[in-house]
Amino acid sequence: MRAIVTRPEPECAAWVSAIQAEGLSAVALPLMDIASRAFAFDAAKNYDAFVCVSRSAVNGFLQSQNIKVLEGKRCLVSGLGTRAALIQQGIQASCIDSPAAASNQFDSEALWTLASQRDWRGKRVLVVRGANAQGEPEGRPWLADQLAAAGASVDFVSTYERRLPVLTDASRAILQSPQADDVWLFSSSQSIAHLKLLAPSTDWRGSRAIATHDRISMTAMDAGFGNVQIVRPVIGDVVAALRSKV
Numbered sequence: 001m002r003a004i005v006t007r008p009e010p011e012c013a014a015w016v017s018a019i020q021a022e023g024l025s026a027v028a029l030p031l032m033d034i035a036s037r038a039f040a041f042d043a044a045k046n047y048d049a050f051v052c053v054s055r056s057a058v059n060g061f062l063q064s065q066n067i068k069v070l071e072g073k074r075c076l077v078s079g080l081g082t083r084a085a086l087i088q089q090g091i092q093a094s095c096i097d098s099p100a101a102a103s104n105q106f107d108s109e110a111l112w113t114l115a116s117q118r119d120w121r122g123k124r125v126l127v128v129r130g131a132n133a134q135g136e137p138e139g140r141p142w143l144a145d146q147l148a149a150a151g152a153s154v155d156f157v158s159t160y161e162r163r164l165p166v167l168t169d170a171s172r173a174i175l176q177s178p179q180a181d182d183v184w185l186f187s188s189s190q191s192i193a194h195l196k197l198l199a200p201s202t203d204w205r206g207s208r209a210i211a212t213h214d215r216i217s218m219t220a221m222d223a224g225f226g227n228v229q230i231v232r233p234v235i236g237d238v239v240a241a242l243r244s245k246v
Contacts, residue, residue, distance in 0.1 A: 001181040001246050003210075003238075004174060006031040006191045008162075011055070011081065015185070015235065022239045024246075029174050031191035031198075033163040036060055037131060047155075048123040049074035051147075053139055057128040058085040060159030067091075074118070076125075076143075078111040079233065106233060107213060108143040115143075121151035131158035138162065138190075164194050175199045183245055184209040187233055189219040196223055210241055 002025040005015045012030045019026035034056045044050075044065050050073060052058045062070075067089055075096045077083050083098045097118075099110040125147050129139045137158050144154045167175070175198055186192055186209055204224035211217035212233035220228045231241045 001025065001183060001242070002027055002179065003242055004029050004182050004184045006185060006195070007187050008032040008034045008056075008165075015238075018235045019239060019242065024239065024242055027170075027174060029171050030165050031194045032188060033165045034130075035161045035163055036063060037135070037159055037161045039064070039157060039159060044069040044126065046124060047073065047126040049076060049125045049152075051076045051125060051127040051143060052082055052086065053077075053127070053129045054079065055081045055085040056130060056160045058082060058089065060130075061128045061157070062089060063159075071095075076111060076115055078108055078143075079106045081233075101234075104232065105213070108140060108146075112143060112146050116146065116150065119151075120147055123152045125152045125154045127154060127156045129156060129158055130160045130162050133161055133163045135161065162190060164197065167198070175202075178202065178207065180206065182207065183242060184220075184225070185212075185238065186210070186216050186220055187212045189216050192216070192219045192223050208245065210238060 003019050005012050005026055005028055007015055008030050012028045016026045016028045037060065050070060052075060070091055072095065075086055075091055077096060077098045080101060083096055086096055087093055097111065097115050099106050103110050127144055129137060131137050137156060148154050184207065205226045207225050208227040209220045209225045210229050210231050211220050212231060214230055217228045217230045229241055231237050
C-alpha cells in the first residue's frame with residue numbers, strides 16, 4: 001500500500017515525509033499549484049479583523065503587507081496549518097480564533113462557534129482568500145454571511161491563484177498506472193476536479209481514498225471512488241487510518 005498525497009507544495013512534501021517517518025509508503029502527487037497573485041491593497045490597517053482561509057492566504061497577503069497590520073487584530077482561521085502560519089509570522093496565539101486541536105471539524109462552521117461569541121457590530125472584516133486560474137474569487141461565502149448578519153462590514157481580497165498542476169514525469173507515471181492498493185489523500189474538492197481533468201478515462205470505482213471533510217468525501221464519491229473514509233486533517237489521524245488499511 002502507498003499513500004498518494006495530493007496537497008499543493010510545500011505541504012505535499014511535508015506530509016509525504018511525515019507519513020514515511022511512520023514507516024509507511026507515501027508519494028507526492030500535488031493536484032493543485034499555488035501561484036502568487038498581484039493585487040493592490042493599502043487599506044489593511046483600517047480593518048478590525050481578518051479571515052485567512054489558508055496558509056497560502058497568509059503568505060500571499062503578507063508578501064505585500066507589513067506584518068504590523070495584523071498585530072493586535074483578530075485573525076480568524078479554520079485550519080491548524082493556517083493558524084501555524086500566522087504564529088510563524090509572529091502573530092500571538094491569543095489574537096487568533098480557530099477550532100481547537102481536538103476539534104472534530106476544521107471548517108467555517110466550527111470556527112463560527114467560537115467567533116460568534118464576539119460582538120461584530122460595526123466591525124470591519126477583511127476576508128483573505130484565493131482565486132482560480134481565471135482570477136475569479138473562490139471560496140464559500142458562508143462565514144462572511146454570518147459576520148455580515150452579526151453586524152460586520154465584510155470585504156474580500158484574493159492574494160493567490162489555485163491552478164491545474166504542471167505534471168512532472170513522476171506525477172504522470174502515478175496517474176497513468178495507479179495501483180490497486182493505493183490510498184489517495186484528498187484535502188480539497190478542487191484537487192479531485194483536477195484529477196478528473198488529468199485522468200478523464202480512469203475508473204476509480206475500485207480505488208480507496210481518505211478525505212479531510214465530508215464535502216470533500218462527497219466530491220470523491222461523485223468522482224467514482226468506491227471507498228472513501230473521512231479523517232481529520234491531522235497527521236496522526238491520517239497515519240492511523242492508513243495503518244488500518246495495510
